[in-house]
Amino acid sequence: MDRLARKIDTFLLEWKQNENKLPLIVKGARQIGKTEAIRHFAQQKYTSIVEINFALQKQYKSIFDDGFDVDTVLKNISMLNPMFEFPVGDTLIFFDEIQDCINCATSLKSFKIDGRFDVICSGSLMGINYNEIESNSVGYKEDYEMYSLDFEEFLWAKGYRQEQIEELYRKLLSITPLSTVEYHVMLENFREYMVLGGMPAVVYLFVSQKNYSGTLKMQQQLLLDYEEDITKYAQGLDKGKILDIYRKIPAFLGKDNKKFQISKVREGARNRDYVGTVEWLKNAGIINVCYCMVQPELPLRGNYNPDNYKIYFRDTGLLIGSLDEEVQQDIRFNKNFNAYKGAIYENIVADMLVKQGYGLYFYRNEKGTVEMDFFVRDTDTLIPVEVKAEDASTPSLNTLINKEKYPDIKYGIKLANKNIGYNEKFYTIPYFMAFMLKRFLREK
Secondary structure, three states: OOOOOOHHHHHHHHHHHOOOOOOEEEEEOOOOOHHHHHHHHHHHHOOEEEEEEOOOOHHHHHHHOOOOOHHHHHHHHHHHOOOOOOOOOOEEEEEEOHHHOOHHHHHHHHHHHHOOOEEEEEEEOOOOOHHHHHHHHOOOOEEEEOOOOOHHHHHHHOOOOHHHHHHHHHHHHOOOOOOHHHHHHHHHHHHHHHHHOOOHHHHHHHHHHOOOOOHHHHHHHHHHHHHHHHHHHOOOOOHHHHHHHHHHHHHHHOOOOOEOOHHHOOOOOOHHHHOOHHHHHHHOOOEEEEEEEOOOOOOOOOOEEEEEEEEEEOOHHHHHHHOOHHHHHHHHOOOOOOOHHHHHHHHHHHHHHHOOOOOOEEEEOOOOOOEEOEEEEOOOOEEEEEEOOOOOOOHHHHHHHHOOOOOOEOOEEEEEOOOOEEOOOEEEEEHHHHHHHHHHHHHO
């Protein structure tokens, strides 16, 4: 296997075919495959590729010192490397690690107006001061946020064809139960995905050697790499406090309500001392934050408490890497891993929702008698989504659907270890099909 197919591959082809394309900024967490995907696309579609990495080739930061006129910039690039060629209409200029050269963003306006060359920039969210980039290139760039592999991309890596995945989706859309073979094979694939997560290097190692050997060690190394990057890039904030939160995520996910509380990060910790730290980790693409709704009603974004939230790892493989070494084995053999079972299922569903473009919201009333893991919406309906590690009862889901005090809720979704079904109140969907949810709600 040469490389992992990614969804950005199709996006990049469509971007190239657009006659009015804007310079593109591909952003995302570190080590999720941005550079490799852009390089693969460039090699397929351009005669000349001018690739500059501002982190590794610091001398190129000076190419904008004489201004942002395209010819001036190209002249400076050629001065540093006379081997680069710039055939008009067949050149991709690829600026990588732009967080190390913010001036690059200012040049995008000139490249767009000039129009002779295609430009793609890539950067780690961890290092990008996006407010600065935004002000430097507003109206003259297009953004694409990339993530680690979702479950569909994982199935591609395992060798499944798109028509096989479409067949599963057609069954979901028509509320037709999966066959015994389909169900158990997909469940087994999903267990693999839960253990591995979607970091490309981990998935590639697994599918190449067809076993888990070395994958946990790689996940643990990724966690350490992220710690190193936090100390490198967390400018203007207390790096120790960011690390405090980063290291405590598994402990809070192990609690019953999974609520994150700064006061319990370390003795004497106060909210005001940690302002901006959670947002930094979120903006860096390391965590997903799920906010508690004040009331389970629309609109979602105008109806939550910013001080009441849960924190999940963006990639579930990093959560697995942060736990006891035995947890990976427990999942593989479907053993009972106690309090963590719910946490891992919630974490992976949160990740699957975010990768479809959803924000994350949950609900828990003051008495704790009504709780809901997530909410999504269709055109005019608020939809509670309950995640069950097994096929347990759903009193909160029934309460939210049945009670007149929740008029925005007409039906719900239960994600469980159970086949496709509908009981006139909520859809039951196997949790391994959660990556299809947005499309299902749009087309059902």
